[in-house]
Amino acid sequence: MRMRRPKNRGLWWYFVSLVFVIILSFLLLLSILAYLYISLGNDLVQHRNPFPPILTIILFSLILGTTITLTVGRKVLAPIADLIKAAKEVSKGNFEIHLDESHRVGEISDVAHHFNIMVQELRSIETLRNDFVVNVSHEFKTPLAAIEGYATLLQDDSLSKEEHDEYTGMIIDSARQLTTLSGNILKISKLENQELLTEQTEYRLDEQLRQALLLLEPAWGPKQLSLNLDLEELRYYGNEELMMQVWLNVLGNAVKFTPEGGEISVSLRPGPSWITAVISDTGIGMAPKVRKHIFEKFYQGDPARSAEGNGLGLPLVSRIISLSGGTVEVSSEPGVGSAFTIKLPGPVNVK
Template identity: 75%
Template sequence: MIRGRDRGLWWYFVSMVFVIILFFVFILGVIALLYYRLGNHTREHGNPFPPVLTMILFSLVVGTTITIMVGKKILAPITDFSRAAKEIADGNFNIYLNESHRINEISEVAHHFNLMVQELRSIETLRNDFVVNVSHEFKTPIAAIEGYAMLLQEENLSKEEHNEYTGMIIESSRQLSNLSGNILKISKLENQEMLSELAEYPLDEQLRQALLLLESLWSAKQLNLDIELDEQRYYGNEELMMQVWLNVLGNAIKFTPEGGTISVALHSDGAWISVVIADTGIGMTPKVRKHIFEKFYQGDPARAAGGNGLGLPLAARIISLSKGTIEVRSEPGQGSAFTIKLPVGGG
């Protein structure tokens, strides 16, 4: 049944068809009248107006009835689209239109409409998850800072306790700084379609510099390094690419136990540059492996690893903007291997 505002379109359709029928009936009546007069018809033919008038009324009734019935059928998908669009405007994304129509064009429109709603629903879910995750990530270090600051107000603290509490406050503050910085970086990169500030530089030397910057981490765990780097120049954003290596290498170091091995290999086949960063760490389950490039996802439910789940998504976005690819191979207890491919010509 057609109701409310949708009735306006239906009445408009019926009115237009009614006017068209009336116009053609009028033309028919004029033709009949001219035929009667030009043909010099006399009384033997009788008065032509009653049958003409009857024909006009009959045509109007039949045409209008057919129009009402057909109009409801034709306009039903349009009214469905109208109601669905209103529901979406009100924030309801649990809408699904019937895609089974005799008219292919209407079926295609319904199909694309459902795809749009599905995409909007996904975006809404991601937005809600983003807000929840950001709130959680900020809440944890802020609570730590507040708690240790209150402990520092206690009297008769030992020097060891004072140093421990201030150290935790500094660490939580650093975690907040890193989190806010990564959020700003990934938000900026998600709104970019290409990288700027491109320059040519030695990629092998950049990887060595990344390892040196992380020396305090891998040396503390007495990790072995297996380095195999070919000389290779690359045209890209040097600062962002360094962020990629620090994030991936930092992950490898974090999840590799003491005495393990980190291997870094750089080779080129003339068209693509391949960088493989592998470790002998704890590895990943298929579930974890599937989600590691999603923002705020962490394989450790207790968040004991101390990260914020933005390092690998940030690296993946930079690689994507550089027209490259990043893949991971990993099994529980057998370590992980990240393969990053970049075009020789640069991004």
């Protein structure tokens, strides 16, 4: 049975109640003293009371009202003091603060609830920022170490021409890896702060896919991969440069993880409101744990292949497709292969 949350009373209700209690106490005390004064008559004077009745009423009312105000006020304002203290801790970088949300004052309970949500989001952002710094540092460290190591070896005058060429080739590859990494970081940083696509034009989407495959021919050619293309002619309105980045990344991954003699299939289908592109392979596939994280920055499911990429390709794909108003999904099984389904909004012009 679902428990009902107790209905919170507003802050105004508590203060009105406080004032009402003070006035009621004052009137009650005034009535009692007035009754005693009338009943006893001049007995108060005969006993030479040092305090006139009016002053006595005021004194007792002040004492009673102050006591009630301090007691209730401290209880009501204590959560506000806790909020101020917690805000000071957050300003110092402490994101482990948590406020009690069970207060019966509705406004205070809501403030505590949203404060906790804010702290949780700040904690998540801080974790992502720290992970980003660590990952970037690691990704830059590896090629820089390679460049330094091979440059040191080149200072040896006894090197043969073959060794010299090998070391210079490794330096060039590491420098290209740094260039790609820094370029991808700049791209994804720009796209994450961008809400709308610019520089959109109309172009042949099927021809763009063919061009992407031609650009990747040096990668899939030596592996003797079979290409199965089913591309219908259609025109698409979008950012041509960014969409080329999508195809190169997805197709590049398919080529990388498909063994020699494997097959890559690419289909493109127009629809009344969506364009559907499916890129599948007969590669090594992915376990569910890997598949869950492939669109996260710097994530690499196979550490042994970390030198072949930097874990930014698929996050770029996801962000570009999102900006284009589309979706990207992946299905994969270890040892069977992977299939990426990309849907882009229409309408579509078919020719």
